[in-house]
Amino acid sequence: MTFQPLTLLQGQYLDWLLRGMETTVKLFGFCLISGFILALILTALRLSNSRFLQAVVAIYVEYHRNVPALVQLLLWYFGISSALPLLMSDWINQHSSEFLFAYIALTLNAAAFMSEDLRSGVRAISAGQMEACRAMGLTFTQSMRDVILPQAVRVSIPPLISQALALFKSTSLAMAISVTELTYAAKEIDNETFRTFESYAIVSVIYLIGSAVIVGLGMTYEHINSRRGGVR
Known part of the structure; x- marks a missing residue:
């Protein structure tokens, strides 16, 4: 069998790939935000200052950082869904439950990793800034919202x-619960045509392009922010 990837970029196969790309972009965008x-x-x-909240968040972060994302995805789709009341479960199943549970699982997972990056960013900020905020009469919430966190984000x-890039690639895990994203589309094309190499080669190129776009946008934002004096 000759290598003919262009034969898969037409007709229904192209439609499957485009729908898969659309689902992947939606899932990535929703989870990222x-x-x-x-x-x-x-x-x-x-x-x-609450030790209880600190402990709860610490447990949350450790769980999501140390349990494979695929296991978390399966837990939400098969475990959590089965524990819901029947009426709620039926409603969810009628409204794209696969996408919903993939969104929840990947969002919670990404948030854990991002929070650690932001916490490291906060540590890079002088402790005197928080003291200055308190001296100005700002509450802890106001200090974090208006002064500390904006700087931590820039740092x-x-x-x-890197976390956004990892999240983009992790969307492929949603195939395990039948979310019709890009990798799922490749599997469907492979099952239909038996052109395994071409199917996954095309999807690999799409993922490479998507990753390059994410990195490029991130570097552009970092460059603009640096020129404005946000990063030193």
Whole structure:
């Protein structure tokens, strides 16, 4: 069998790839935004004076950093879903439960890693800034929201780019619960045509391009931020 990848870039196979790309981009985008917001909250809680909140966040982070993302995905799809009340479970199953549980699992996983990057960014900021905020009468929440976390984000840009890249690649794990993302599309094309190499070669190129775009956007943002004096 000759290598003819162009034969898979037409007709229904192209439609499958395009739909898979759309699902992958949606899943990545939703998880990235939600994960980043949750990471900011986790970081603030981890740095609070409450030992209870610190312990809860620490356990959360350790779980998600040390349990494989695929296991977390399967736990949500097969475990959590089976523990829900019947009416809620039926409603979820009627509204793309695969995508929903993939979104939840990958968001929670990404947030744990991002929160550690942000916490490292906070450590790079002078402790005197928090004292200055308190001297100005700002509460802990106001200090974190308006002064500390914005700086921590700028300092943490390189590792956050790496986490975004890891999240993009992790979306392929959603295939395990039948989310019709890019890797799932490649499997369907392979099952239909028996052109295994071509199917996964095309998807590999798409992932490479997507990864390059993410890294490029991150580097551009870092460069612009550096020119504005945000990173020294």
